[in-house]
Amino acid sequence: MARPRVAFDLNDVVEMKKPHPCGTNRWKIIRMGADIRIKCQGCGHSVMMPRSEFNRKIKKVVANGQPKDDES
Ligand SMILES: [Zn+2]
Numbered sequence: 001m002a003r004p005r006v007a008f009d010l011n012d013v014v015e016m017k018k019p020h021p022c023g024t025n026r027w028k029i030i031r032m033g034a035d036i037r038i039k040c041q042g043c044g045h046s047v048m049m050p051r052s053e054f055n056r057k058i059k060k061v062v063a064n065g066q067p068k069d070d071e072s
Helices: 051-057
Strands: 013-016 027-032 035-040 046-050 058-063
Touching: 027 046, 035 051, 046 051, 051 058
Parallel strands: none
Antiparallel strands: 013 027, 013 058, 027 035, 035 046
């Protein structure tokens, strides 16, 4: 079984192995399902790809969009 090497979640900002041609390498995860949709933070272009492909292309998570636990 393939395991994701990087833990990611909805609204996280991620870096990919290849930057977008616009020069930005920051993408926000705007949809999670069988396919992942990410939006370039530089030009607003969005790309959808299968989760398996996303797992291969992601480099790292830059910022967490949502706290995992609200310790109140
Ligand atoms: Zn772009």
